[in-house]
Amino acid sequence: MIKYIIKFSALFLIIFLFSNSSFSQNVEQLKKEAKFTDNPELWYELGLIYQKGELEKVNLKKAAHYYEKAAIKGHVEASFQLANLKVAKNEYGSAIKLYTIAADGGSIESAYLLGKFYKEGSQVTKDVNLSIHYFLISWNAGYKDSKDQLDALDTKNYNKKESDILYQKYLAHNGSAKSEYDLGIAYKNGTDVKQDLEKSFNLFSNSAADNYGLAQYELGLFYKNGLLGRKDTQKAVEFFVKASNNGIQEAAKELEKMDVKTFIKDNDIEFIKYQAITNNNAVAQYELYKYYEAPVAGTQDMIKAVEFCQRSALQDYTPAMLALSDLYLKGDSLIKRNDASAFKWRRQAAFVGSDSAEYLLGNMYKQGIGVPKSDEKAVRWYLKAANHGIQSAADTLKTLNIDQYLNKSDLEYATFSANQGDIEAQMMLGRYYFKNDKAPAIVWLQKASLQNNAEAELLLGDIYKEGKCQTVANPSTAEMHYKKAIALGSQDAYLKMADLYTKDNVAGGVDGTSSTNEAMAYANTYMTQASYVNSENTNADPKAFLLMGDILNGQGKTVDAIKQYDLYIKSFDEVDGNHQEFITVMNKQAVAYAEIGEVNSALLQIEIALAKADDFSMLKDFKDNYSAIKGELFYTQGKLLFQQGDKYKACGVFQKVKALGIKLDSKYENLCSN
Numbered sequence: 001m002i003k004y005i006i007k008f009s010a011l012f013l014i015i016f017l018f019s020n021s022s023f024s025q026n027v028e029q030l031k032k033e034a035k036f037t038d039n040p041e042l043w044y045e046l047g048l049i050y051q052k053g054e055l056e057k058v059n060l061k062k063a064a065h066y067y068e069k070a071a072i073k074g075h076v077e078a079s080f081q082l083a084n085l086k087v088a089k090n091e092y093g094s095a096i097k098l099y100t101i102a103a104d105g106g107s108i109e110s111a112y113l114l115g116k117f118y119k120e121g122s123q124v125t126k127d128v129n130l131s132i133h134y135f136l137i138s139w140n141a142g143y144k145d146s147k148d149q150l151d152a153l154d155t156k157n158y159n160k161k162e163s164d165i166l167y168q169k170y171l172a173h174n175g176s177a178k179s180e181y182d183l184g185i186a187y188k189n190g191t192d193v194k195q196d197l198e199k200s201f202n203l204f205s206n207s208a209a210d211n212y213g214l215a216q217y218e219l220g221l222f223y224k225n226g227l228l229g230r231k232d233t234q235k236a237v238e239f240f241v242k243a244s245n246n247g248i249q250e251a252a253k254e255l256e257k258m259d260v261k262t263f264i265k266d267n268d269i270e271f272i273k274y275q276a277i278t279n280n281n282a283v284a285q286y287e288l289y290k291y292y293e294a295p296v297a298g299t300q301d302m303i304k305a306v307e308f309c310q311r312s313a314l315q316d317y318t319p320a321m322l323a324l325s326d327l328y329l330k331g332d333s334l335i336k337r338n339d340a341s342a343f344k345w346r347r348q349a350a351f352v353g354s355d356s357a358e359y360l361l362g363n364m365y366k367q368g369i370g371v372p373k374s375d376e377k378a379v380r381w382y383l384k385a386a387n388h389g390i391q392s393a394a395d396t397l398k399t400l401n402i403d404q405y406l407n408k409s410d411l412e413y414a415t416f417s418a419n420q421g422d423i424e425a426q427m428m429l430g431r432y433y434f435k436n437d438k439a440p441a442i443v444w445l446q447k448a449s450l451q452n453n454a455e456a457e458l459l460l461g462d463i464y465k466e467g468k469c470q471t472v473a474n475p476s477t478a479e480m481h482y483k484k485a486i487a488l489g490s491q492d493a494y495l496k497m498a499d500l501y502t503k504d505n506v507a508g509g510v511d512g513t514s515s516t517n518e519a520m521a522y523a524n525t526y527m528t529q530a531s532y533v534n535s536e537n538t539n540a541d542p543k544a545f546l547l548m549g550d551i552l553n554g555q556g557k558t559v560d561a562i563k564q565y566d567l568y569i570k571s572f573d574e575v576d577g578n579h580q581e582f583i584t585v586m587n588k589q590a591v592a593y594a595e596i597g598e599v600n601s602a603l604l605q606i607e608i609a610l611a612k613a614d615d616f617s618m619l620k621d622f623k624d625n626y627s628a629i630k631g632e633l634f635y636t637q638g639k640l641l642f643q644q645g646d647k648y649k650a651c652g653v654f655q656k657v658k659a660l661g662i663k664l665d666s667k668y669e670n671l672c673s674n
Contacts, residue, residue, distance in 0.1 A: 040073035047081060060085060071098065076105035083110065092123040103134060112138035115149060129159045136166040165192040177210035184218065197227055208239065213246025220251060237263040238270065245273040252278050276308060285312035286320045302334050313345060321349035322357060329369075343370030350381070358385035359393045376405040383412040387419065418444060423451045434459050439470040449484070454493070457485035461496055475500060491529045498522035498547045516551045523548045542571040543578075546585055558592050565589040579616045583609055583629055587636055599644050606637045631660035638668065647671065 030049075033042060047066035050059040064085050070078030083098035096117060102110035115135035118127045132153055139146035150170060161167050165186055171179030184203035187196045201222055207215030220239035223232040237260055243251035255274070264271045269291060275284035285308045292305035306327065312320030325345035331337025343364055349357035362381035365374045379402055385393035397416065406413045409428065417425035426448040433441035442463060448456035461481035467473030478500060485493035501519035523544045549564030568585050586609035593602035610633050616622040622629075638653035651672035654664055664672075 038073075040070040040075040040078065043067075043070035043073070044075050044078040044081075047078060051081065051085075060088075071101070074105070076102050076107050079105065080107045080110050092117075096124055103137065108138050108141040108143045111135075112143050112146060115146070119149065119153065128153060128157075132158050132167070133160065133164070136164065136170055139170060140166050177207040177212035177215065180204070180207035180210075181212055181215040181218070184215065188218070201228055208242070211242070211246065213243045213248045213251070216240075216246065217243035217248045217251045217254075220254065224254070233258070234263040241270050241274045244278045245270060247277075276311075280311075280315075282312045282315035282317035282320065285309075285315075286317055286323070289320065289323065302332075306334060313348075316348070316352045318349045318352060318354040318357065321345045321352075322354065322360075325349070325360075339370030341370075350384075355385055355388035355390050358382075358388065359390045362393060362396070375400075379405045380412060383416050387412060387415045418447065421451075423448055423453060426451075427453060427455060430456060430459060434463070434469065437468055437470075441469045442471065449481075452488055454485045454488035454490040457481045457488065458490060458493055458496060461485065461493075461500075465496075465500055491526065492541070494522045494526035494529065495541055495544050495547075498526060498544065502547055502550055516554065520548060520551050523551075540571070542568045543581070545571065546581070549585075549588070553588070553592060558595050562589055562592045562596075565592065579619055579622045580625060580629065583613055583616070583633070586612070587633060590636055590640070594640055594643060599640055602640050603637065603644075606633055606640065609633050610637075627660050628662070631657050631662040634660070635662060635664075642668065642671070 030042060030046060033039075043066045047063045047070060049063075050066065051063035052058070064082060067078045067082035067085065071082050079098045079102040083095045083102065086092070086095035086098060096114070099107075099110040099114050099117075103114055111134040115131050115133075115138060117124050118131035118134065120126070132150065132155055135146050135149045135153070138144070139150055155161075155167070155170070158164070158167055162182075165183070168179040168182045168186065180203045184200045184207065185191070186193050187200035187203065189195065201219070204215045204218045204222070208219050216239045220236045220243060222228060223230075223239065224236035225231070237255070237258055240251040240254045240258070241260070241264060244255060255278070260271070260274070266272075272284045272287050272291070275281040276288045289305050289309040289312060291299060292301045292308065294300060309320050309324050309327065313324045322345070325342040327335050328338045328342035328345070343361075346357045346360050346364065350361050358381050362378045362385060364370055365378035365381060367373070379397070379400060382393045382397050382400075383402075383406075386397055394416075402413060402416075408414065408417065408425070411429075411432070414425045414428050418429050426444045430441050430445035430448055433439070433444065442460070445456045445460050445463075449460060458481070461478045463469050463471060463478075464474045464481065465478035479497070482493045482496045482500065486497070498519045498521075501515040501522065526544050527540060545564045545568035549561045549568065552558075552564060553561035565585050565588060569582070569589070572582050574582075586605055590602040590605035590609070593599070593605060610630065613626065613629055613633060617626045634653050634657045638650045638657060641647075641650035641653060650668075654668055654672055658664060
């Protein structure tokens with residue numbers, strides 16, 4: 001302000017002097033005033049007078065003298081005029097220094113001239129960076145052809161491009177997204193420019209429109225925090241998502257704190273990108289593959305398409321694996337044809353459950369594409385695909401001789417045949433899954449039962465009676481299947497019904513009432529039919545005797561029960577029979593003997609049972625439970641000895657029982673501890 005007051009005062013003085021006196025007197029008076037006041041503005045005006053020759057004759061020497069005095073005092077225009085005089089005298093070294101002082105003081109014309117000097121390098125060492133620096137100053141003031149001068153220079157390599165705010169303004173003016181962002185940051189924070197949030201927001205908007213991630217992030221913050229007085233969470237999410245898609249981690253962190261799905265639609269391409277890039281979602285990555293692969297104007301980008309297809313495939317997403325396989329089979333300038341890679345991706349897709357991939361692998365093995373030709377392996381893959389519902393695979397198999405490559409007992413072959421209605425295959429699968437306690441047993445047995453197969457009904461009855469194959473026990477359903485088996489002529493179904501109706505298996509009977517009479521009737525029928533000359537089962541299952549013995553024992557008919565147990569023991573097949581059940585029957589018979597007072601017979605039976613248990617100890621179906629079986633026999637033996645009055649021997653046997661991990665009744669525990 002003081003500078004302008006001094007300048008105005010000097011100008012007023014000059015006007016006053018030259019309007020009231022002769023020119024020569026006035027010039028002399030001006031010199032005195034300049035000397036007296038030591039005012040650089042007056043020195044500058046004197047320099048102009050002598051340079052232009054308006055009041056005095058042109059005297060460049062005097063003009064230079066007064067310009068220099070003013071320049072020493074920091075007068076910008078004086079420095080500029082003196083520099084011009086130096087140029088006229090070819091004193092470029094001094095001129096450059098003076099132009100530099102003037103330019104630094106705000107002389108736009110000096111800055112422009114310096115830009116040209118450093119650009120041309122004729123009178124000074126060529127320096128593109130300095131040329132850009134000074135042209136930026138003159139361009140910012142709109143001086144002459146400064147923009148054209150800048151456009152002709154290699155501004156991309158300017159050494160102050162990160163720190164020079166004018167450079168950012170220049171690039172922003174030329175549409176540079178990064179520079180618009182940098183300038184937006186400057187106006188947001190008030191760095192090198194006056195803070196202006198409105199300008200900052202507009203610059204960020206322009207930059208974000210060019211998909212510049214950092215600008216998108218800043219816009220998200222503007223909307224989230226309401227920096228212009230208006231909060232908008234939806235727009236904040238939209239810009240954070242875009243920024244995150246461009247790799248801005250800060251945006252991803254902001255989104256972690258927000259309910260993204262509330263503010264953006266699932267089918268929004270930016271949201272799909274967010275899921276694919278930030279969340280590494282395989283499904284979204286495959287969607288992006290389709291988006292970039294589709295021949296739609298403005299979106300097709302095969303490099304990105306392949307990238308996202310590969311990323312999705314690497315996460316075992318089957319559609320992506322199949323698509324990548326197709327790309328390798330087709331081949332183009334981006335991906336060279338590679339049959340082996342195509343085979344690899346189809347095989348991986350098949351391994352993770354793709355039915356289509358199984359069929360395609362069959363084709364590749366059949367034709368020898370990407371893998372050595374193998375009709376057997378082709379058939380195996382066709383079978384897998386057909387069993388998973390691929391009709392094309394089933395149609396292909398009808399043209400092939402499967403028996404040439406596989407045995408009918410092969411699980412996949414059997415499954416295919418079973419699906420075609422082959423009852424033998426259905427029963428084979430039913431037995432296989434029943435043995436392994438797997439749920440598919442029910443499916444295949446039900447298919448066989450629809451073809452009136454008695455064995456299927458028997459196995460279904462067993463499943464529902466015992467709650468096997470991942471189903472819940474249901475005696476009523478078991479009864480229904482056993483009765484169907486009887487109707488289909490199954491002799492074994494009578495024994496199954498007898499077992500179902502015993503109180504040991506179904507408390508209170510199937511219908512909730514006592515069913516021992518029905519059980520006995522079914523057991524008797526089973527044994528009667530087994531005795532027929534034309535019976536299909538002449539080797540009757542001795543379990544019928546066990547069932548009848550249990551029923552009679554429960555009815556208090558102990559002597560009759562002993563007889564039935566004895567029939568079981570005598571008919572037992574030590575090679576193929578149920579050895580654990582055999583020992584159980586001997587134990588039951590011993591207890592029955594004791595109940596009618598024949599303790600010695602009971603003890604003898606236990607001794608025989610213990611010896612038999614030792615004989616069976618290494619059998620596969622026996623050895624795992626050997627200790628528990630022996631423990632139960634010893635327990636019965638101890639009770640019998642106690643009943644006989646031999647406390648000493650009884651306690652000795654009870655010690656064996658405890659050693660085998662069986663807990664004693666407190667009655668016997670107390671007896672042996674006293």
